Amino acid sequence: MIQLPTKLWNLPLYRDSVERVLSADSLRAVASTTDDPLVLLGLCFLARAGDPVRKEIGDMAASAKPEYAPIIAVLRVTRDAITDEFVSEVIRRDPDNALGHYLHGGLLHVSDHANQALEAFRRAAHCSGFRLYEAELGDALFKALDRLELKGMDRLCAVSWAVSSWFEFGTVGIQSVKFALEEIARHADRTTRSELADILLVLAGHLFASVFENRWYAYRAAEAALQLKADLAATENIPLMNGYAAAVHSSLLGVMCGGIDPEEAQKTRSLDVIRFLPARIYLSFSPEPQLFPNLNPPEDDRPTFDAAKLRVTRAARKLIDLTVSDPDRIFKAFLQGVGGATPEERTSPCNCYYSAAEDLMQKRPDLFQAGAELNGRGGPCGMPDRMTQLKRIWAE
Numbered sequence: 001m002i003q004l005p006t007k008l009w010n011l012p013l014y015r016d017s018v019e020r021v022l023s024a025d026s027l028r029a030v031a032s033t034t035d036d037p038l039v040l041l042g043l044c045f046l047a048r049a050g051d052p053v054r055k056e057i058g059d060m061a062a063s064a065k066p067e068y069a070p071i072i073a074v075l076r077v078t079r080d081a082i083t084d085e086f087v088s089e090v091i092r093r094d095p096d097n098a099l100g101h102y103l104h105g106g107l108l109h110v111s112d113h114a115n116q117a118l119e120a121f122r123r124a125a126h127c128s129g130f131r132l133y134e135a136e137l138g139d140a141l142f143k144a145l146d147r148l149e150l151k152g153m154d155r156l157c158a159v160s161w162a163v164s165s166w167f168e169f170g171t172v173g174i175q176s177v178k179f180a181l182e183e184i185a186r187h188a189d190r191t192t193r194s195e196l197a198d199i200l201l202v203l204a205g206h207l208f209a210s211v212f213e214n215r216w217y218a219y220r221a222a223e224a225a226l227q228l229k230a231d232l233a234a235t236e237n238i239p240l241m242n243g244y245a246a247a248v249h250s251s252l253l254g255v256m257c258g259g260i261d262p263e264e265a266q267k268t269r270s271l272d273v274i275r276f277l278p279a280r281i282y283l284s285f286s287p288e289p290q291l292f293p294n295l296n297p298p299e300d301d302r303p304t305f306d307a308a309k310l311r312v313t314r315a316a317r318k319l320i321d322l323t324v325s326d327p328d329r330i331f332k333a334f335l336q337g338v339g340g341a342t343p344e345e346r347t348s349p350c351n352c353y354y355s356a357a358e359d360l361m362q363k364r365p366d367l368f369q370a371g372a373e374l375n376g377r378g379g380p381c382g383m384p385d386r387m388t389q390l391k392r393i394w395a396e
Contacts, residue, residue, distance in 0.1 A: 006172055007081040010049045011165045014285040015157045021148050022046055022158060024053040030147060031057045037065035042144025044072060045137055046162055050080050070094040071133040077103065078132065078169040082176075098127035098206050102177045109180035118184060118192070125199045130206035137166075138335030142328050156320065156327040160282035163331050167213045167278065174207065174217040182224055194232055200225035210337050212357035216275055274357050277371045278334055281323055284316035284374070315373035322367050330367070333360040 013019045020026060027043045034040065040061035047054035058072035070093040077086040082103055090100035105120035141162060150158050178200070185196040200221050207218035297305040323330055333356040361368050 008049045008079055008172065009168055011161060013157070013161055014287065015154060018154050018157045021150060024051050027057060028053055031060060034147065035064055037061050037068055038140050038143050039147050040064060041068055041071065042140035044075060045141050046144055049165070054080060070097070071136055074099065074131065074133055078173065079166060082173055094131065096127050098124040098130045099132065101127060102203065103173060106176045106180045109184065114184055117180060121181060121199050125202040130210055132210055134211050134335045134337055138332055153324055156281070156324045157285050159327050159331050160278055163278045163334060164282040170213060170217055174214065177203065178217065178221050178224060185228055190232065193228060197225045197228040200228065212334060212355045213275060273368050273371045274361055277368065278331065280371050280374045281319055284319050312374065315370060319370040319374060322370050330360065333357045
């Protein structure tokens with residue numbers, strides 16, 4: 001189980017030219033030449049995890065446009081560290097943002113303040129939304145890349161690194177919230193456990209309407225909620241218990257699927273391909289030692305290994321070739337929440353919102369086929385585990 005508070009990871013940049021452009025000194029220098037708040041916000045997004053330059057540029061952006069203060073507070077907690085200070089700032093700047101209250105509950109939980117944690121989770125469940133400000137950050141990111149004059153391979157490397165780095169927050173922040181809710185439920189009375197199941201469902205709803213990356217966490221939160229409801233029904237209503245169990249093991253997958261058929265998604269692992277596509281593009285820039293770590297097969301198996309290694313290397317190059325001409329459109333799809341639904345449609349309990357990432361998959365099957373060729377099991381930090389992947393290919 002991941003513990004809070006925690007610092008966020010700094011993923012490596014695999015191109016020296018991009019490393020120089022995104023250095024703190026470079027970002028600071030560019031920020032000093034502009035008063036465009038959107039550019040400043042994008043530069044703030046591009047700062048390394050834990051680097052003081054994020055606060056410096058963030059203060060400049062908020063001074064130029066006060067409406068950006070809540071966004072910068074969210075950036076610091078999702079890109080730098082999940083701490084009492086940063087979480088409190090999110091709540092202060094945007095008290096109706098469920099994100100701050102969920103994280104506050106997680107911090108209270110690991111501090112052994114279960115009752116206060118439950119109150120924080122209750123407040124989160126009554127918030128109107130879970131705001132990462134992904135649309136604003138997406139616009140800011142691409143405008144900052146323009147100002148930094150990043151093009152071609154450098155632009156693709158920078159945007160894939162930035163988006164993959166930002167998505168790492170979910171593996172720490174969101175999962176810790178789910179774990180905290182489950183742990184509180186294990187020691188709670190029946191009434192509180194029922195309430196916590198409902199809070200988990202609200203969490204799933206909040207996450208589902210966010211970026212596509214968060215649908216995985218929405219699925220897990222809904223799964224935990226229905227499992228808890230099944231446990232509560234076990235001694236009173238066996239058919240209801242079985243209904244919850246069926247939802248956990250089959251139809252619940254539809255929480256993530258949007259426009260994808262759940263059975264087809266399970267068979268092709270297309271959801272994994274979509275979810276990890278930004279990370280796979282990012283890792284395709286990594287040097288060979290990073291792609292194939294510590295693999296030393298027996299001499300008799302060397303030809304098979306070399307052939308597998310060549311296939312993976314070619315797949316990585318193919319993925320870059322397919323994305324380098326249009327990185328903005330590809331990554332914008334992953335920086336959008338639920339779209340296209342009218343207020344009336346959003347009130348329908350049967351409506352399954354279609355995401356921009358799924359729309360991209362329908363329009364660019366070649367892109368996702370290339371991603372599927374690099375599709376391995378999730379490794380540390382949610383990244384593809386290349387060693388596992390190569391061993392699997394090697395064994396085929």
